[in-house]
Each structure stands twice: as structure tokens, then as C-alpha cells.
Amino acid sequence: MSDELQSNENGSASGGSSIPADAILTASQIKLKERYIIDFSEPIQTLDTNGAKAYKVNDIVDKDKLLFALVCSRETAPRLSILPYLKTLNAPHLLRLIEYGTIVAPGAAEATMVLIYPRPLGGRVIDDMNLPFHNDTGAIQNLFLEILDSLQELKTYGITHRSIRLSNLFYLDETKKNIVLGDCAASFPAFHQPAVYETISSLMADKAGRGNGSEKNDIYALGVMGLFLYLGKETGLELSAPEILNMKLKKDSYTALCSGAKISGTFSNILRNMLTDTPVQRWNISSALESLANKTGKVTFSSENTPTKKAFILRDQKYYGQTEVAYAIMQSPKEAYELYNGGRLIDWIKTNLENEELALAIDKTVKSTVDNSPNHELSIAKICTYLAPHFPLKLGKICIFPDGLSKAIYYAYRNNLDLNDYARLCSHDVLRLWYLNQEDIRTPAFVNEIRNYVQSQAIGYGIDRVMYEMDEDIPCLSKLVSNDYISTPTRILRTLNNNYNNSQDKPYDNHLIAYLRCKLGKKIDGILIDLNSKIQALEASAILRLYTTMQNKFGPQELPKLSQWLSVFAMPLIKSYHNVKYQKFLEKEILRVNKSGKLYEMQELLENEEARQKDNSEYNVARKTVARLLNEKKMLTANDNRWEIAAKDMAIKGACLLSVVVMIISFVINLFGVLK
Amino acid sequence: MSNNGNLPPLTRNKKKSSHLGAAQKFLLLLLIVIALMRVLPIVVVLFIGLLPTITLMIVDSKNINKLIIVGCFNLAGVFVYVFNVMRNYSVDNALFIFSDIFNIILMLGSAAIGLLVYYEIPLLFVYISRATNQRHIASIDARVEKLKEIWGPEVTGK
Numbered sequence: 001m002s003d004e005l006q007s008n009e010n011g012s013a014s015g016g017s018s019i020p021a022d023a024i025l026t027a028s029q030i031k032l033k034e035r036y037i038i039d040f041s042e043p044i045q046t047l048d049t050n051g052a053k054a055y056k057v058n059d060i061v062d063k064d065k066l067l068f069a070l071v072c073s074r075e076t077a078p079r080l081s082i083l084p085y086l087k088t089l090n091a092p093h094l095l096r097l098i099e100y101g102t103i104v105a106p107g108a109a110e111a112t113m114v115l116i117y118p119r120p121l122g123g124r125v126i127d128d129m130n131l132p133f134h135n136d137t138g139a140i141q142n143l144f145l146e147i148l149d150s151l152q153e154l155k156t157y158g159i160t161h162r163s164i165r166l167s168n169l170f171y172l173d174e175t176k177k178n179i180v181l182g183d184c185a186a187s188f189p190a191f192h193q194p195a196v197y198e199t200i201s202s203l204m205a206d207k208a209g210r211g212n213g214s215e216k217n218d219i220y221a222l223g224v225m226g227l228f229l230y231l232g233k234e235t236g237l238e239l240s241a242p243e244i245l246n247m248k249l250k251k252d253s254y255t256a257l258c259s260g261a262k263i264s265g266t267f268s269n270i271l272r273n274m275l276t277d278t279p280v281q282r283w284n285i286s287s288a289l290e291s292l293a294n295k296t297g298k299v300t301f302s303s304e305n306t307p308t309k310k311a312f313i314l315r316d317q318k319y320y321g322q323t324e325v326a327y328a329i330m331q332s333p334k335e336a337y338e339l340y341n342g343g344r345l346i347d348w349i350k351t352n353l354e355n356e357e358l359a360l361a362i363d364k365t366v367k368s369t370v371d372n373s374p375n376h377e378l379s380i381a382k383i384c385t386y387l388a389p390h391f392p393l394k395l396g397k398i399c400i401f402p403d404g405l406s407k408a409i410y411y412a413y414r415n416n417l418d419l420n421d422y423a424r425l426c427s428h429d430v431l432r433l434w435y436l437n438q439e440d441i442r443t444p445a446f447v448n449e450i451r452n453y454v455q456s457q458a459i460g461y462g463i464d465r466v467m468y469e470m471d472e473d474i475p476c477l478s479k480l481v482s483n484d485y486i487s488t489p490t491r492i493l494r495t496l497n498n499n500y501n502n503s504q505d506k507p508y509d510n511h512l513i514a515y516l517r518c519k520l521g522k523k524i525d526g527i528l529i530d531l532n533s534k535i536q537a538l539e540a541s542a543i544l545r546l547y548t549t550m551q552n553k554f555g556p557q558e559l560p561k562l563s564q565w566l567s568v569f570a571m572p573l574i575k576s577y578h579n580v581k582y583q584k585f586l587e588k589e590i591l592r593v594n595k596s597g598k599l600y601e602m603q604e605l606l607e608n609e610e611a612r613q614k615d616n617s618e619y620n621v622a623r624k625t626v627a628r629l630l631n632e633k634k635m636l637t638a639n640d641n642r643w644e645i646a647a648k649d650m651a652i653k654g655a656c657l658l659s660v661v662v663m664i665i666s667f668v669i670n671l672f673g674v675l676k
Numbered sequence: 677m678s679n680n681g682n683l684p685p686l687t688r689n690k691k692k693s694s695h696l697g698a699a700q701k702f703l704l705l706l707l708i709v710i711a712l713m714r715v716l717p718i719v720v721v722l723f724i725g726l727l728p729t730i731t732l733m734i735v736d737s738k739n740i741n742k743l744i745i746v747g748c749f750n751l752a753g754v755f756v757y758v759f760n761v762m763r764n765y766s767v768d769n770a771l772f773i774f775s776d777i778f779n780i781i782l783m784l785g786s787a788a789i790g791l792l793v794y795y796e797i798p799l800l801f802v803y804i805s806r807a808t809n810q811r812h813i814a815s816i817d818a819r820v821e822k823l824k825e826i827w828g829p830e831v832t833g834k
Binding site for chain 1: 744746748751753755756763794797798799801802804805806812813816819820823824826828830831832833
């Protein structure tokens with residue numbers, strides 16, 4: 001999938017709809033995948049959506065095709081993992097993705113994703129509200145069926161749309177007969193959704209942490225859109241998200257959004273089924289399709305909310321429902337914890353909800369929690385996961401759904417926000433607890449590892465690793481490659497090669513290694529161990545091995561600047577050889593290898609096993625020789641005069657011998673004198 | 677009690693054998709005197725000539741090496757006059773030798789040479805040993821430096 005991504009940064013000249021394939025592009029034009037020319041001088045503001053800017057596109061191959069490009073914002077990240085599916089999807093009421101890739105827009109400092117779509121010729125439905133749907137329940141129900149069919153198609157791939165709103169609904173052709181939902185991939189799921197289109201639990205979460213959600217989020221948004229089509233106007237846009245949330249909490253979503261308008265019985269029941277605030281009661285796509293396609297035309301709605309006998313009182317406010325109480329204690333954790341400590345919360349669950357099992361589970365979990373968080377937020381978060389499993393997790397200043405965690409971290413990184421609360425959230429088992437309390441979501445395998453990742457100070461771990469591990473959509477945020485949009489490891493080496501300017505220190509950072517570990521898998525775990533060894537030579541060896549493997553696998557064949565960068569970084573590796581002459585030889589050779597830009601040559605040169613063994617064995621011999629010589633010298637220069645004493649002894653013995661010899665000679669000579 | 681078959685004490689026989697008779701003692705003394713009279717010229721030469729060695733035996737008897745060296749050299753000097761006396765064997769001749777100061781200087785001088793050897797030879801050896809060690813240390817330093825050039829300063833283990 002990611003291999004399809006390509007950037008084309010060398011765009012230039014020519015404009016208009018009849019641009020020949022070999023035409024020179026103007027400065028405001030960029031060619032994508034040798035076929036689509038994006039003209040930045042011709043923005044189409046009415047098609048701007050999900051934070052992405054729309055521009056006119058010319059297709060070199062099919063010149064009659066009218067297309068537009070959505071140039072995604074780097075504030076968020078596009079939903080990269082769903083793009084291949086959107087490209088091949090057979091859903092007539094979804095704007096079909098034609099192509100996608102990365103580009104550097106004229107004047108932009110960093111690369112971004114661009115999505116190519118067919119241009120909806122009839123414009124936006126919101127610009128022509130009165131015509132087909134106002135007070136026409138039949139037309140709206142038909143539209144529901146069409147869109148639900150397409151959403152069902154998305155669901156087969158496990159994809160939610162999360163951008164269903166009037167401003168993202170288009171007439172595909174000029175006759176305005178065919179209606180399609182617009183882009184859903186240019187940004188985080190539901191990040192740009194107005195508050196009125198979002199469920200209560202989704203509104204509680206930070207925009208970046210809303211996560212992919214479920215089909216029921218799409219059903220809710222579709223219901224809101226249908227209601228607005230019926231009313232002929234979009235209401236509540238002027239209100240802030242907290243205001244909308246309070247309004248929906250005080251009444252219910254349907255009542256709050258209808259604003260007193262009279263709606264016919266059947267259609268009202270349809271909307272109630274789609275807009276009910278209890279996720280279990282809300283239609284899913286299958287039940288919606290079944291009910292809407294029912295030929296009798298009758299749709300019933302039954303609220304299963306059973307009001308409790310006694311209110312739970314928090315900060316002098318009375319709360320009756322389980323969800324209401326969960327939201328209340330989420331807002332006032334300190335006071336709520338005091339009530340829990342006093343036993344009033346558990347009593348309320350036992351007596352009013354008549355749920356001994358729930359009370360017991362909450363009590364057991366909270367008592368086993370080591371909660372050092374201010375205001376006991378951790379304990380309260382755990383209580384909320386039991387009371388309202390569909391609520392997001394709130395800890396400190398953040399409130400997110402676990403499947404939106406990595407996108408929220410990405411957003412925090414991009415906007416220089418505090419990451420401590422995210423690290424705290426990952427350091428405890430509250431994430432796992434949230435998943436355990438979900439009926440229809442399995443606990444992902446990585447959730448058990450998250451705590452280890454966050455608590456580790458080692459390179460390739462930390463909150464960065466969590467971010468990349470949890471979400472395939474997140475591009476690499478390493479500052480070393482920040483000018484490019486790295487959504488696949490294949491582009492990393494090329495970008496590093498382009499970015500080297502002799503001033504950087506290490507050719508890697510924590511983001512890069514964490515990203516590569518997620519994309520390349522366990523096979524680089526050995527490299528991670530070496531990178532964390534705190535031994536410079538081993539670190540240099542590890543990164544050289546990693547990049548050599550990547551060049552061999554992904555190319556390109558020549559990376560001269562990266563090679564130069566690595567050779568500077570590999571100096572400790574050269575110094576790890578003991579033989580000084582061999583070190584100098586390597587220093588000379590590496591300059592030659594740099595020019596070729598082939599990392600495997602550098603690796604072969606620096607990590608020659610035979611040379612290493614020879615160097616080590618000869619070095620050991622030299623060390624032993626030096627040790628012996630120094631020992632000898634030490635003995636000779638020692639202050640204990642042993643040598644002098646030995647010399648004196650020897651001299652005395654010699655003198656004794658000499659004296660005896662002299663005496664014998666004298667005796668013999670004199671004896672001969674007498675005998676003569 | 678002896679009649680009962682017990683062995684008689686051994687001491688009775690020992691007492692009898694340890695005492696010489698008066699005649700025997702006299703005879704022994706006579707023989708010694710005669711022997712001394714016979715070798716008196718040599719004894720005189722040796723006694724006077726070996727005075728340095730005898731002195732050393734009295735004042736520094738534990739230093740065997742010194743005694744050997746001085747004694748041997750002293751003997752080497754005295755042998756000249758011992759054999760001289762043996763050629764003209766008389767006490768007069770022996771005493772005549774000591775009437776010449778040169779002879780006394782030669783005998784005592786030989787002992788002095790022995791003393792000189794005892795004190796100076798070790799110092800000479802120490803000097804030679806020191807010079808050899810310095811050369812050896814310089815050679816070691818040169819070899820270590822060469823190895824450091826090839827393998828870097830770490831080769832010394834510092």
C-alpha cells in the first residue's frame with residue numbers, strides 16, 4: 001500500500017485542461033504520479049473539506065475527466081491505512097478516491113499528502129437545501145438507504161466514515177440526481193465534524209482523540225444530517241462543543257436537535273432510532289437498512305431507559321441515570337472520589353442500579369489501584385469505564401478514546417502540547433480496563449505492552465513508540481525527516497540523504513527508530529539493543545547495519561551524503577580496531593566508499609569479521625608482551641635494591657674465589673722455588 | 677647384690693680409662709715440646725705474618741667471606757717467607773726475616789690487598805650491574821613505544 005506513495009517535487013509549467021504529457025509545468029503546478037497535474041493557482045474553495053484545501057487537477061491521460069485534489073493539512077494526518085481500500089471501493093454514494101501521493105506544495109516547507117477525487121459537478125447539497133429534501137421524508141429515507149448501502153460497503157473493510165455532514169454531501173453530476181458523501185480520509189476521523197453531528201461520548205473526547213469510532217457514530221451523524229435536510233437548515237453550528245454537549249445531556253440528542261420542530265411519526269421514530277444516546281439502542285447499519293427497507297413503512301422506537309429511584313447527589317446536583325452519574329463524576333473527580341471513599345457511590349450502585357456485581361467490580365478495581373494522580377483521576381477514570389463503557393478516558397487535561405490515542409499524541413506533538421498526561425494514561429492499566437469493558441471490541445495485543453514502552457527510557461521506546469505502534473496512519477515525526485511526509489520506511493534513507501548538511505549529530509533519533517521498529521518488526525530488535533548499549537562503536541555498527549539492510553531492500557542504489565554522514569558517525573567503529581595503521585587505512589578507504597554511496601560497501605569495510613579477529617588476536621599478543629616488558633622494567637626500577645644485593649653477593653663470592661686462587665698460585669710458585 | 681647375677685656399673689671402667697698416668701703425661705708434654713722446637717721457625721713466621729688474619733678472626737669471626745679473602749691474600753704473602761725459612765731452617769733466620777721492614781710490609785700488605793678486594797670488588801660489580809640495567813630499561817622503553825605506535829596507548833592497559 002505505502003509503496004504507492006510517491007512525491008513529485010520537481011513540478012513546473014503549463015495549465016489548462018489540455019496539457020500534453022511532456023508539457024513544462026508552471027511554478028504553481030505539480031505533477032503527481034506522472035499523470036495528474038495539480039494547479040495551485042486554481043483553488044476550489046467550495047470543495048475544501050476536512051482541513052484540506054481543494055485545487056483543480058488536470059488528468060494527462062483522460063483529459064475530459066474533471067478532478068480536484070485535496071491537499072491535506074499537516075496539523076493532522078490523513079487516514080493512510082484506508083486509502084488503498086477507498087481507491088478500490090465499489091460504493092456509488094461515496095466520492096471515489098482516484099489517486100493519492102505526497103507532494104511539496106509551492107511555497108510549503110514540508111511535504112504533505114494529496115488525494116485526487118472526481119469533481120462533484122452539482123456542488124454541495126448544503127448550498128441548495130430547499131430543493132429536494134425539505135419536508136420530504138421519502139426523499140430523505142431514500143438518501144439514507146443509498147448512503148447506508150455505501151457505508152455497509154465501507155464496513156466490510158472495517159472502515160467508518162466519520163465525516164458525514166451536510167457540508168460534505170455533494171451532487172455528483174449537474175443534473176443533481178446522484179448524491180455522494182465526500183472525503184473521509186484527509187484528516188483524523190471526526191476531527192472536523194461540527195459538534196452537532198457527534199454523539200455525546202464523542203463530544204466529551206478531544207477532537208484529535210475521537211478515534212475511528214464505530215458504525216453507530218456514522219448512523220448518528222447520518223441521522224443528524226437527515227434531520228437537517230428535513231428541516232431545510234443546519235442548526236446549532238453557532239454553539240460551542242461544550243454548549244452542544246450540555247444541551248444533549250440535559251435533554252437528549254433528538255429533542256435537542258429538533259428544537260421543537262414537528263416531525264411526522266414514522267420519520268420521527270427513524271430519527272430517534274438513529275439519534276438515541278444509548279449506543280446499545282442505536283441502530284447499526286444492518287438494522288437501519290432492514291428497518292428502512294421495510295415495505296410496511298412502520299418504524300417503532302422504544303426507550304429502554306429506566307429511571308432510578310434515588311438520585312446520586314454530587315456538588316448539590318442530582319443525577320439519576322448511570323451515564324449521567326458517570327459524566328458527573330468525570331467532571332468532578334475530587335468530590336466523586338470522596339463520595340466513593342465514603343461508600344455512597346457503591347451504595348447508590350447497589351441500591352439504585354441493583355447491580356451488586358458492578359459495585360463489587362468497581363470496588364475491587366479501585367482498591368487495587370495505586371493512585372498517585374491529583375484528585376484521584378485514575379480511580380475515577382476506572383470507575384467511569386465500568387459505569388459508562390462507551391465514554392472516552394479522561395485523565396488530567398486529556399479526554400480520548402483509546403483508538404484515538406496515537407492520533408491525539410500526534411496532534412500534541414505537532415502543536416507542542418504537553419505529553420505528560422498521555423504518558424500517564426499509558427503507564428497504568430486503565431487502557432486495558434477500558435477495552436475489557438467493551439462488549440464488541442477486542443483488546444488489541446499491544447495494549448499489554450504499552451506500559452513497558454512508555455516506562456522505558458531506551459531509544460526506540462517511549463510515547464513515540466506507542467504512537468507508531470497503535471496506528472498505521474501516523475507518519476514519522478522525526479526532525480531529521482520533518483520536511484518530508486514519511487509514511488513508509490522506503491522513503492527514509494532518501495530523505496536522510498537529501499537532508500544531510502554536515503551539521504547534524506546522529507543520523508537517527510527516537511522517533512525514527514521507534515517508527516522503523518514498528519514498520520520493520522521484531523527483526524530489528526537486535527539493532528535496538530545495540531543502539532541502547534551506550535557504546536559508541538556498537539551504536540555506529542547498529543545504525544550502519546540497519547541502514548545497509550534498508551538500502552539493500554528499498555534502495556536507492558546510491559546515497560553519497562548519507563554515506564558521508566554515517567562515515568562521520570562511524571568513527572568510533574573505526575577506532576574500535578586496535579591497530580592504528582589499520583585505523584588510518586580504514587579512514588582513507590571510507591572516503592573512497594563514500595563517493596559510491598553504497599552502504600553495504602561501507603559495512604563490508606568496517607565490519608570485516610576476518611580483519612576484526614586478526615586485529616583482536618594480535619592486539620592480545622601485543623598486550624601480553626607489553627605487560628611482560630613493563631613488569632621487567634618495574635623489577636629493574638624497583639627501590640628494594642635487590643639487584644644491587646645480588647650483585648654484591650656475586651662479587652663477594654668472586655672475590656673469595658680470587659683470593660683462594662691467588663693463595664694457591666703463591667703456594668705453588670714458592671714451592672717450586674724451594675724444590676729448585 | 678652383685679652375686680645375684682646383675683651387671684656391674686659401667687662408670688667404674690670409664691674412670692679408669694680417662695686418667696693418664698704421670699709418666700704418660702710427661703711423655704706427651706715432652707713430645708709436644710720437641711715438636712714445637714722442631715717447627716718453631718715456621719710457627720714464628722706464621723704467627724707474625726698472619727697477625728692481620730688472627731686479629732680478624734678475633735674481632736670479626738662471623739664474617740666468613742671477609743676472613744677467607746683477607747686470610748687467603750695474607751697467606752699468599754706469608755708463603756714466600758715460610759718457604760724461605762724452610763730452605764734455611766732456623767729460628768735465627770726466622771727472626772732475621774722480620775728484621776727487614778720490607779718483608780713485614782709485604783706480609784701485612786698482602787692482607788691489606790685482601791681487605792681492599794673485599795670492599796671494592798662488590799662496589800665495582802654494583803656499578804656494572806647498574807649500567808647494564810639502564811641499558812635494559814632503555815631497550816624495554818623503546819619496544820613499548822613501538823608497540824604503542826602500532827596499537828595505541830591502550831595497549832599498556834592504562
